[in-house]
Amino acid sequence: MVQNSQSKVPELLDNNSVKNLPADVLQPAYDRAQVTNGIVHLGVGNFHRGHQAVYTDDVLGRGDLSWGIVGVSLRSPRIKNTLSSQDYLYSVNCRENDKERFRVIGSISEVICAPEDPARVLEELCRPEVKIVTLTITEKGYVWPEDQSPDWTPSNFEQSSASALLYIVEALYTRQKRRLPLFTLLSCDNLVSNGKTLKSAVIKLAQRKDARFAAELASSLACPCSMVDRIVPATSEADISAATKKLALQDQAAIVTEPFSQWVIEDDFPQGRPDWSLSDGVSFVTDVVPYEEMKLRLLNGAHTFIALYGELTGRTYVNEVMQSKDAVAFLQRYWRNTIRSLRVDGDLNHYVEKLTERFKNESLLHKTSQIVSDTSQKLPQRIIEPWNALNNIGGETSLHSVIFAMWVEYLRGAELVDDPLESVLVPLAREGDYAKIIKEVPAIMMQLQDNIRAIEELVSCCDTLHVSGIEKVVSEVLKDYEPIV
Missing domain, CATH: 3.40.50.720 (NAD(P)-binding Rossmann-like Domain)
Structure with a gap:
């Protein structure tokens, strides 16, 4: 028996x-x-x-x-x-x-x-x-x-x-x-x-x-x-x-x-x-702000890009996005530009090298859907503030504009958007009213302060990305860039 x-x-x-x-x-x-x-x-x-x-x-x-x-x-x-x-x-x-x-x-x-x-x-x-x-x-x-x-x-x-x-x-x-x-x-x-x-x-x-x-x-x-x-x-x-x-x-x-x-x-x-x-x-x-800016712009800003790239290209986890050569090259260029907006002593190139290792950690299954939640509350300090800082010193702002446009495209196409401003922003994204999206997020408007050139660049990038798609836009941004091997 x-x-x-x-x-x-x-x-x-x-x-x-x-x-x-x-x-x-x-x-x-x-x-x-x-x-x-x-x-x-x-x-x-x-x-x-x-x-x-x-x-x-x-x-x-x-x-x-x-x-x-x-x-x-x-x-x-x-x-x-x-x-x-x-x-x-x-x-x-x-x-x-x-x-x-x-x-x-x-x-x-x-x-x-x-x-x-x-x-x-x-x-x-x-x-x-x-x-x-x-x-x-x-x-x-x-x-x-x-x-x-x-x-x-x-x-x-x-x-x-x-x-x-x-x-x-x-x-x-x-x-x-x-x-x-x-x-x-x-x-x-x-x-x-x-x-x-x-x-x-x-x-x-x-x-x-x-x-x-x-x-x-x-x-x-x-x-x-x-x-x-x-x-x-x-x-x-x-x-x-x-x-x-x-x-x-x-x-x-x-x-x-x-x-x-x-x-x-x-x-x-x-x-x-x-x-x-x-x-x-x-x-x-005695002063935390330089460290906050470093982390928000280099780590959290990169996380926002990774999450949006994953959501738009069907990748579920951060480490999966990091398997894309174009995504990694975009991040390298994003970091190289963003470092110019910071005022922290030390080797920031080493810091972003460590970020690459952390994001590639295959055993840490960090979902892009988790990171992308509440982006309207995160974008101002992660993406728009460094856009403004770079613009003020004559730096390159196009990569930050692409990330903003990726967010708008995500709002347009996602089945479920976990964001406190979802009911306002999703209809505007689907209607293509990009300028009004900017105006509906007070913290973004506060950063841009009616900067006409900034708003025009962001809106134009939204148009381009919607027509061309994320892979083509990222490829275009990288066409004259030599990735760090």
Whole structure:
């Protein structure tokens, strides 16, 4: 008689099972029960868990136990439910082609789902031990609609696309009333002068609550800028399976990333800070803006090109686009030109060589569809701002114009556009009203400032690309260019 046998389902990764990890998997080198939560993070996505949370895990491992993280999910309860079942432990797989290095992170002590318990979020933000509030809420989370009056009822915060700002202002107001020190706000999003952008947004919203309170924030609230750099794609089922196989434990919150990681932070923390700079890749500086511009224009701008090229030519992943000789040659020329607009000391040619290696990483399956989302919010600082900077010094702007035109062509033809301005921009793209697309994205118009030549060049490029197609336009741009071998 043949009996059916079932393979044993591995235990779930948690505080009890973590001690059974293989010897070559790093795990928290500290007593998590002794950690005090000094940081609240808004927006607990993969990037935070593969970047800031990893550096904070390093800090805790060195014995400074004042900096545990309470995460806040501003929308879905999914990550809270997944992590809570694992005692908020999860693995990070640093993957480069055929090499893998696993590590379990324990710096997140708890995750709160804001729509489920808004009062608890405010309670956490108002704890005296909280010294820093970090954010990864994407570009659109920093914009409060001018025509929308804030509803200060916490249970209604989730109805706003900028709910993070409501929580921040309400918590700061409460802390002031309780005579508690203000926490430092640290933006970790891809925005030039992200700290200044955040402070401006907070103060504008605070003015609609209490003018005197807003004035006090303007003089006393610390919002240092930072530049973050690490590629952390969405996790696939294959990634989960790989983690389970390596750990011999189930990890439904596993993430995959690359070995490279960088964090440049303006050193302005009145209530103290972790010494993140003891980890490789972190530095505290007095001026972050040159580093932000470098990353936004060289990495993120290139990512936007890659994503659009992939979407327009049927390539699903970044590394697939990097198999196209024309795409790589376009990037090389784009980088060579864009470097002229930057003011960072150091070998930027070496930096872009490393970018090429990172983008070609075959084991990091970064979908172009993920990168291309919300492009209307990303294009101004990634493409239009360097276009403007190059134009001002007599540099070549045609490649940036091509990327803009690629975006418009993507809007015209995509079945599903994930963008907050989709309902406005897609009809305009399909009608061929390119000039109006420019006018409908305020940040683009602000950069161009009614520059007639700029608008004419962008519109002309849109016409050409629509008629000729992406491959022919890219080939034409490269006809007098010798790629770097």
